[in-house]
Amino acid sequence: MNYDITDIISDYPDVHIGVLIGEKMDNTNKISEIRRLQKQAIHYAKAQIGDQPPIKHSHIHSWRELYRSFGTKAGDYRPSAEALIRRCIKEGEIPRINNAVDLYNLVSVKYIIPMGGFDLDHIKGDIRLRYSSGGEVFVPLGSGNEEETYEGEVVYADDERILTRRWNFRDADATKITQETNSLVMFLDASPAISLEKVESALHELRKLYKRYCGGEYSTFIVGKDNPVVEIWD
Structure with a gap:
């Protein structure tokens, strides 16, 4: 399985994306300290944002x-990280879903x-970050309602379906990470303002x-203009 960002990288040459592949995972264990880890993450984010509105970061x-x-x-x-941080500031906690999702959210x-991921056992073919031709069907997480992409929208897609709309706004239901997931792929989407070191x-x-x-x-893996296609999974 390849991950390919060739379609968009000439327009976004300063973007780089971190990729993590996990295999043979057990997503069912109880993490007794998850709330403590989440609170630490929220505290760290608030310290970076300070008194300014999140959009100023x-x-x-x-x-x-x-x-x-x-x-x-x-x-x-809103980009996924912004939406999540706004919710954390308002509610004081990160919503619990399952271990794998809870850990990447914190x-x-x-x-x-912004981060997102998919259950690898439900991916068909390669994963591409590309422009949509428009009118492609998408079923969002937690919904049975179909949406259609617009032409020029940046999407994650495999060979059969749209996996994420608007780059990292919302993931598809079909490839969501669940408690039963034991193989996954995670993407850490870094805009030009986010350093490679970060x-x-x-x-x-x-x-x-x-x-x-x-x-x-x-x-x-780190994917960018110098290596826009990488093999991520056999």
Whole structure:
């Protein structure tokens, strides 16, 4: 299985994406300290944002600019990290879903980097970050209602379906990570304002958390203009 960003990288040459592959994971263990880890992540994010509105933080502002560049109204459709951080600030906690999702959400909050992932056993063919031709069917997470992409929208897709709309706004239901997931792929989407070092640190922390709490085997990659296609899974 390849991950391919060739279609969009000439327009976004300063974007780089961290990729984590997890295999032989156990996503059913109880993590007694998850709330403590989440609170630490929220505290860390608040310290970075300070008293300013979240949109003033360079990571979030940069992602809003990227959304506008491919025709998405950033105020109506927020990048995933912004939406999650706003919820954390309002409610004081990160919503619980399952271990694998909870752990990547807290890393996303801590580093203010949009992240998303898929159950590899439900992926068909290669994964591409590409422009949509428009009118492609998408069924969002937690919904049975079909949507259609617009022409020029940046999407994640495999050979059969749209996996994520508006780059990292919303994932598909068919490839969601569940408690039964034992093989997954994670993407850490870094806009130009997010340094390569920050992505590497977030990848390292995510890998460490997964190894500690889910067991399994992991590999990581950084994808960008110098290597827009990588083989990520046999």
